[in-house]
Amino acid sequence: MEPTNTEAPEYFHKVVDCQWACPAHTPVPEYIRLIAEGRYSDAYMINWKSNVFPGILGRTCDRPCEPACRRGRVEAEPVAICRLKRVAADNKGDIAGRLPAPAKGGNGKRVALVGAGPASLTVARDLAPLGYELTIIDADPSPGGMIRSQIPRFRLPESVIDEEVGYITGLGMTVRQGERVESLKALLAEGYDAVFVGSGAPRGRELDIPGRQEAAANIHIGIDWLSSVSFGHVDRIGKRVIVLGGGNTAMDCCRTSRRLGGEDVKVIVRSGFDEMKASPWEKEDAMHEDIPILNFLVPKEFTHDGGRLTGVLFEKVAASYDEKGRRSLNPTGEPDVHYECDDVLVAVGQENAFPWIERDIGIEFDRWNMPVVSEATMGSTHPKVFFGGDAAFGPKNIIWAVAHGHEAATSIHKLCLGEDVADRPAPGVTLVSQKMGIHEWSYDNDISNDLRHRVPQRDKSEALGDVKLEVELGFDQRLGYAEAQRCLNCDAETVFTTPLCIECDACVDICPVDCITFTENGEEADLRERLKAPAHNLTQDLYVSPTLPTGRVMVKDEDVCLHCGLCAERCPTGAWDMRKFLLEMAHAEDVGPAPVRIAAE
C-alpha cells in the first residue's frame, strides 16, 4: 500500500467516527470533554454553532453518530452522545452574550425563507449576523416546523423549542406566521435576492382501502393528528386505538394516544419487527408504555357499522427473499384477522407536495415530482432558489435539515457576493499535540470501564397522565460525567512520524487492542489478514507508514483503537504522538479567504 496521506483532512476526520457520521459534522469528542469538565456553556456553544438546536437534538436526534461510535465496537453499546448533548443544554448558564450580535446595518440583500422549520431556521441563523434582511413565511401559528408540530411535548417540552427557536429569531428577521405561500412565482416577483424552500414533507400518505371513506370520522392521518394535538385542537382519542405504520411518527402517535385516553393501543406493521423504520429506542419506549407491536399484518379493510369505525381487518403475510436479497411479503393463506378499535391513526409515510411551485419558472422536477437539487450546494435549477430539509430530498430528520441549511446559507452568501456557488469553502482544520509532560496529556486518556448509562425516566403512571410532561429526565451532572468518560476521545489522533521510529516494538507490545503491526508491505487485502489482529472492518482505514529502515512498514488498523495514547507514552523517540484533530465545517461566515490548515508532518 502507498503511505497514508494524513495531510488531507478526510483521513483523520474519518477516524472521528461520530463526527464523520453526523450530517452537520459536529465535533462530538470536543464537546463531550467539555461536559466532563463541567464547561456546559462551552459545550453548548460548540453544538449551537454546528447543529443549531442542541437542546432539541439532545432529545430528538436520530443520532447517526451513535451506531458509528467506536465504543460500540469494543464493548456492547456506544456512548450516549445524543443525551450528553442534552446535558450541555440543561446545565448551561446564560449564553445570550455569546450569541452573534444582530448585524449592524444591513448588507442590502433580501432573502425569503419558506417554512419556519429546522432547515430555514439554520439558514436564518447563518445569514442574519451577516446583515441579510430575512423574511420567514410559515403556515403554522408559531415557528419550529415539524419540531413543534410533530414531535410530542412529552419528548420535547415547548420551553426548549421556544428558547432555541428564539435564539435565531432574536438575531433580527421578519417572521410571518399563519401565512401559506401559494405561489413561488409571485414570491420571486417580490424581488428577493434568493429564496430558500424549507417547507418540509407536509403530507401524510393515505391508506386507500375499503371503508376509508365510510369510517373517515375515526381514521386520522398521523402527522396531521399530532400537529392538532400539539396546537391544542385535539385532546382525546378513543379507548381502543390502532396505529398503522412502523416509523417514528407511528411511535409518537401511539405514545400520544396512551396519554389522551387510549387504554388499548396497538401498533400494527406490514413488515417484520426488525425491519421497522422506527429507531430501536423509540420502539423500546413505546413497548415500555404497554403498547404491543404486531408485525406481518397488511391492512385490508376498515370495518364499520352505521358509519362508525369498528376495527381493521388484516391479512397475514410472511417475508420471503429472492436471490438478490429483495424482500417480498406474501400471504400465508391463514384466515384474516380482525382487530377491534375506536380510532385508527395512519402513519404509513410522508410525502412532499409542491402545488405552490409553478412548473414554468425554471425549477426542474424529476419523475417523482421532486425538485432537482444539488447535494453540494442545495441549489435548484433556478439560480436564486435553494432547497433544504425534507423539501429537498424527501423525509429525513432534523440533523439533515440543519446540514442542508448550513450548505444553503453558504450558497446564498456566495451567490450574493457574486462568487461561484459550486466552489465550496474548505473546513477549518487543526492538529495539535496533546503532550503536556512525559506521561501527561491534555485529555483524560484513562478509559472508563462503565457500561452505557440509562437515562432516568419519569415514573410511567405519572408520565402517562399528561401529554405535556417530559418522560425522560435527562442525565444529571454526575451521570453526565460518568457517561462522558466513556468517550474514547477519537479526535486525539495517533500520528506517526516515520523518521523518528527505531522499531523497538514498544507500541506493539503495549497496545491493548492489537492495532499496530510492523510488517512487510503488501496489497491492502493481503495486509489486512497479516496484522496482529486481522482487520476485517473494511469501512475502517489502515494507516500505513513509508518504508522503515528494516524494510518493513508500520500498519495501524484504525478500527478499534482506544486512543488511550499508550503507544505514544511507550514510544521512546516521540515517533507516536497524540494530536487533537479539530475540524469545523465552514459556514456562510467563513466564506472568503481559506482558513489556515495545520496538518501532520
Added chain:
Amino acid sequence: MTYITKPRLHHPLLQPNALGFTRRDYEGKVSTLCAGCGHDSISAAIIQAAYELDLPPHRLAKLSGIGCSSKTPDYFLGNSHGFNSVHGRMPSVLTGANAANRELIYLGVSGDGDSASIGLGQFAHSIRRSVNMTYIVENNGVYGLTKGQFSATSDPGSKSKRGVVNHDQSIDLVGLALQLGASFVARSFSGDKAQLVPLIKAAISHKGASFIDVISPCVQFNNHVGSTKSFDYVREHNAAMNRLDFIEPRAEITVDYAPGEVEVVKQHDGSILRLRKVAPDYDPTDKISAITHLQLHQMRGEVVTGLLYVEPDAADLHDHLHTVQTPLNQLDDAELIPGSLALDAINDSLR
C-alpha cells in the same frame, strides 16, 4: 512507566486458548521501565508463549533477582507464582524451589548484571546441576538502573553513551552455558518476536536447564553508535543459524520441507522442534561444532542467534538425585519420618 493502567478493553477478535484464556489474561501490571525498553518486548514474548502453550498460570513460577530485567516478572503472568530474590541469587532460590516442588514450571528471569557479575557463580551452578528450568537473561550490556556503566557482557571496544571505550573482555553467557552443560541453549533479540516466541516455547517444554540469552537494547543508555547491543547494531550483525517452529505434542505436522533444509528434533515430552536452517552446515545437536561455530562467527563481530544447542533427552537434577516422583513438599510426616527402624536399616547397610 505510564500513569494509567492498560485499558481492560481488548480487540473483539481476541481468541481464547484451550484453557479459555486470552493473551491479555497472561499479562501482568503495566511496565514501569523506560519507554522503548527491550525488556518489555521480552515480557510480551513470554506472555505470547505462555498463551500459545495453554499454560495454566498457577502451574508456573517466575523468579528473578535485582535489576531492570528482574523487575519484569511483575509485568507478565500476573496470576502465576513469583519470587523477587536478592541480587544474583535467583538461580539458588530457583534451585531450592525446584528441589522442593518438581511439578511447577520454573522461569528464571535475570539480567547481565544479575547473572554475569554478582550472580555469575549462582548462574554457573544452577546450569551445571541441570535444574529443570527456563533461564532467560535480558542482556543489554549496560547497567541501566545505575545510569549506564559497562556491564560484564559489554564487548571490548564498544563505546558508552558518553564515548568511553570499554577495554575489559566480555563474558559470553551462551559460551558459558554450553560449557557448563545446559541442554538447551539459544540466543535471540528482543526486536524479533518471530524468532523469540518459539524459542521460549521450546525452552519451557524442554526438560533440563534451558538457557536463552536475549539481546535487549537499553534505549536510554546503550542504543547509540558504538554500542554492540543497540537495535541498529544487532539488526546489522544478526547471524541467525536457524528459524524454529515449535510444534506441540498433539499437533499434526502438515508442511513438508525438502531434506537438508530442515532438522527435526523430538523432545522428551513429544514436542517437536522443526529447525529451518539458515546456516546449512550448522548442527544444533553437535556441541563441539556449535561451540566452534559460535567462536568463529563471534570473531567476525556477528551476533549468532537461533537455537544453538539442544540435547533432546537430557536428564535433570531430580534424575541425578534419584528423588521420588512426588514433590518433596507434598510428602507427609509418615513418608518423611520413617522412624528408627528405617534409620537402623540404613545404618546397617552402611556397616
